[in-house]
Amino acid sequence: MSAMTDVPAVPIAFKRNAREALADPQLRRNFRGAMDFLMDKRRVQFPDGDELERLRAFGNRVRARALSKLPELLERLDANLSRNGVKVHWAETVEEANAIVHRIVEQHAAKKVIKGKSMVSEEMEMNHYLGERGVDCLESDMGEFIVQLREEKPSHIIMPAIHLNVGQVASLFHDKLEVDYTEDVDRLIQIGRETLRRNFFEADIGVSGVNFAVAETGTLLLVENEGNGRMSTTVPPVHIAVTGIEKVVENLRDVIPLLSLLTRSATGQAITTYVNMISGPRKADELDGPQEVHLVLLDNGRSQAFADGELRQTLNCIRCGACMNHCPVYTRIGGHAYGTVYPGPIGKIVTPHMLGLDTTRDLPTASSMCGACGEVCPVKIPIPALLRRLREEAVRAPEAVPHHMRGQGSKYSKKEAMLWKAWRKLNTSPALYRAFSFAGTRLSALMPSNIGPWTEHRSAPKPAARSLHELAREHLGED
Amino acid sequence: MSAKDRILAKLRGSLVGTTPVADDYDAGLLTEPWRYAADDRIARLRSMLEAVHGETQLTTQADWPQRALEALAARNIGELLVSPDTAHGQQLAAHVAASAAGLRLKAYHQPVEAWKEELFFRTPASLTGTLGGIAATGSLVLWPTPQEPRLMSLVPPLHIALLKASEVRDNLYELMHAQHWASGMPTNALLVSGPSKTADIQQTLAYGAHGPKELLVLILEDA
Numbered sequence A: 001m002s003a004m005t006d007v008p009a010v011p012i013a014f015k016r017n018a019r020e021a022l023a024d025p026q027l028r029r030n031f032r033g034a035m036d037f038l039m040d041k042r043r044v045q046f047p048d049g050d051e052l053e054r055l056r057a058f059g060n061r062v063r064a065r066a067l068s069k070l071p072e073l074l075e076r077l078d079a080n081l082s083r084n085g086v087k088v089h090w091a092e093t094v095e096e097a098n099a100i101v102h103r104i105v106e107q108h109a110a111k112k113v114i115k116g117k118s119m120v121s122e123e124m125e126m127n128h129y130l131g132e133r134g135v136d137c138l139e140s141d142m143g144e145f146i147v148q149l150r151e152e153k154p155s156h157i158i159m160p161a162i163h164l165n166v167g168q169v170a171s172l173f174h175d176k177l178e179v180d181y182t183e184d185v186d187r188l189i190q191i192g193r194e195t196l197r198r199n200f201f202e203a204d205i206g207v208s209g210v211n212f213a214v215a216e217t218g219t220l221l222l223v224e225n226e227g228n229g230r231m232s233t234t235v236p237p238v239h240i241a242v243t244g245i246e247k248v249v250e251n252l253r254d255v256i257p258l259l260s261l262l263t264r265s266a267t268g269q270a271i272t273t274y275v276n277m278i279s280g281p282r283k284a285d286e287l288d289g290p291q292e293v294h295l296v297l298l299d300n301g302r303s304q305a306f307a308d309g310e311l312r313q314t315l316n317c318i319r320c321g322a323c324m325n326h327c328p329v330y331t332r333i334g335g336h337a338y339g340t341v342y343p344g345p346i347g348k349i350v351t352p353h354m355l356g357l358d359t360t361r362d363l364p365t366a367s368s369m370c371g372a373c374g375e376v377c378p379v380k381i382p383i384p385a386l387l388r389r390l391r392e393e394a395v396r397a398p399e400a401v402p403h404h405m406r407g408q409g410s411k412y413s414k415k416e417a418m419l420w421k422a423w424r425k426l427n428t429s430p431a432l433y434r435a436f437s438f439a440g441t442r443l444s445a446l447m448p449s450n451i452g453p454w455t456e457h458r459s460a461p462k463p464a465a466r467s468l469h470e471l472a473r474e475h476l477g478e479d
Numbered sequence B: 001m002s003a004k005d006r007i008l009a010k011l012r013g014s015l016v017g018t019t020p021v022a023d024d025y026d027a028g029l030l031t032e033p034w035r036y037a038a039d040d041r042i043a044r045l046r047s048m049l050e051a052v053h054g055e056t057q058l059t060t061q062a063d064w065p066q067r068a069l070e071a072l073a074a075r076n077i078g079e080l081l082v083s084p085d086t087a088h089g090q091q092l093a094a095h096v097a098a099s100a101a102g103l104r105l106k107a108y109h110q111p112v113e114a115w116k117e118e119l120f121f122r123t124p125a126s127l128t129g130t131l132g133g134i135a136a137t138g139s140l141v142l143w144p145t146p147q148e149p150r151l152m153s154l155v156p157p158l159h160i161a162l163l164k165a166s167e168v169r170d171n172l173y174e175l176m177h178a179q180h181w182a183s184g185m186p187t188n189a190l191l192v193s194g195p196s197k198t199a200d201i202q203q204t205l206a207y208g209a210h211g212p213k214e215l216l217v218l219i220l221e222d223a
């Protein structure tokens, strides 16, 4: 079981990270350029607003239907994959998932793992876990490869190296791969291709994520442009796919609307170069493909989100990244400032379930509530509403309701709660309100010019000489 | 209790008293915006493929082997990976034998483990059939077989694919439906839409990331 430890959680230093990112003009230029690019690409893919809205509603229903039968579909997926010869494993925590992967690694005495892009493996910190046990994990997606060479984490869920410009990649390759400095992107990609090619067939195990897992047929669907996903899932003798329990869909045809929403929203492509559907290991008469295929289904807090009808919508997510591309906060601070695997709006609503609201207490408030994320989300997750809900959970009095969210109430302060209580009283009792506004207007000269964070970036409010109520009454001749 | 039992029990507990969402699948939305007149279907497929650097040529059942030879000659490629156990592989072999092209044909007839090095580093081009195409997205459908294994369309830098015009469908929904995908999926099914690419370095598109650098689609108009 996931351990609910009593050790106080150390909150992510979001505010400090954000301040640092804001002070880095290069980083801000890189993100601004990248986000403008991705927003334009998406816009071009949806010329017909009506089609887009109908498709979003459709995508939402497909995901909602899958979640409404989640346990049954997971069992069907397990049964059908097993029938196809795929070994299915279940893990409640990242520790369990890593242990499962490590066991498979040990069974094959594997020394080298090659990875296609997988955010769940990032969530597990699989590279680190296996690295500590003497197993090399090499990223094969170009962006992930670059990020790994820099000993960094991805800054975007679709484009991991989006925080870097070509000059930075050129210097990196020059330093780490000992090649001549070049800013020619074609040449840089060829260097990556040559470096990674040998690794594909030297690897003992290939690891990938999953975009959709189809219960009906027992099929794992992966989208990609580079071919590294196909390589990682075809060349090594063993393939391990890792994914969250929410990724299942009911029928094969359900992937059609989701696929269209995913690729068009994510990178503005009608379809990715490859859609790779895997339904089993190599059969006796086949000449390639892995001899063994494993699927690790990871919970890691997802069942907690699932437990609440409103928060369950978090699990609709198809990880397209559109919410971050359109987020004014993400665009300005970049992906690393969040200090979490999933940055941006989706990160703010999903990470609290994975790490606890105590660790992530600043994330739900790191939003201007502009609503852009909710408007672009292809599966219509009401992200702003969920942020508001998480804010509420974070300040909920410990004794108010039984705790159903890890870290719930971590921002609760008696003083703040009392202030809000007083504020409510003031605003719901006419006599009190009148007395307050009378005092506020008549004593406006006493208003301090420094009122904490409010006046850090703004001037202090100046109450008018008379309240609006008074003026209105006078206007209507009531007094 | 196993992890599986515990996860499922938690999920079940959370669904108590709820009813499953009905399946109101809207096939029209996935087909109507993506329908093409017979005359436009191939044009759409070609323009979509070409927009992502795929090369297409219209040809015929009789002429395609010559087109393939010309494409290889233009690239100075003297060797092609092709299956001798397919009709198209045999047609090509006969054409090569009758011509003075001097193209060496080689087969993928042993498990990949036995010839990885050669496949990865000394196989410049491959030719495979396809199971059809999708006009809406400019996609080829491949279900690799023991004759034409998975890596054949992935590892060689040039992939030549044969596509019968009659097997091009308007959209993915129609294709899946017509070919009864849901009643049994192969080990691996693929949609391929262009050569391999990446935009991971400063959003600059570069082709030939890990898969083929070039994709040539020979469309057989009379097939």
Ligand code: SF4
Binding pocket: A316, A317, A318, A319, A320, A321, A322, A323, A324, A345, A346, A373, A376, A377, A378, A379, A380, A381
């Ligand atoms: S929350 Fe919506 S927009 Fe954001 S990544 Fe998930 S599906 Fe895409």
